[in-house]
Amino acid sequence: MKRIxxxxxxxxxxxxxxxxxxxxxxxxKWWKNPRAARLLRLTDAQVDQIERIFLxxxxxxxxxxxxxEKKRLVQNSLMEGADVKTDEAAxxxxxxxxxxSRLEKARALMFLEIRQVLTPEQRGLMMxxxxxxxxxxxxxxxxxxxxxxxPE
Numbered sequence: 213m214k215r216i217x218x219x220x221x222x223x224x225x226x227x228x229x230x231x232x233x234x235x236x237x238x239x240x241k242w243w244k245n246p247r248a249a250r251l252l253r254l255t256d257a258q259v260d261q262i263e264r265i266f267l268x269x270x271x272x273x274x275x276x277x278x279x280x281e282k283k284r285l286v287q288n289s290l291m292e293g294a295d296v297k298t299d300e301a302a303x304x305x306x307x308x309x310x311x312x313s314r315l316e317k318a319r320a321l322m323f324l325e326i327r328q329v330l331t332p333e334q335r336g337l338m339m340x341x342x343x344x345x346x347x348x349x350x351x352x353x354x355x356x357x358x359x360x361x362x363p364e
Contacts (some may be wrong), residue, residue, distance in 0.1 A: 241263070241266065252330070254334070262326050265326055269318065273318055276311070276314050279315075280308070280311040280314075280315050283307050283310075283311040284308055286307070287304040287305055287308045291304075
């Protein structure tokens, strides 16, 4: 059961990032993954609603991700130069962080909208999966780095 929970948590975290295929399901569409849909007991109507939300927000996410990448390129080129100007680099860093913030906000708002499609029980299951994934990551981190204490 823990293994299934961890798998679903991974699927949900991928949905937040809206990136890459999951079990052959394009674009991190965890709601299209039969196992995830079954575990959450998603109805066809919920799957359709989530898909509509994703398709509506996806162009914005693509644009925001592209903007972030452009800002990173500018920042990196400024930082790698031989005669780095601190104020120019600071402005580029600020611009990169603003772009990252806009992208994360759009993702969070999309996820919030998706959560509202789910029942309270389904949201609870989703949060359990997310917490299980977080615990597994911390366990892996601790195993990889002896003496690492979990965050307080």
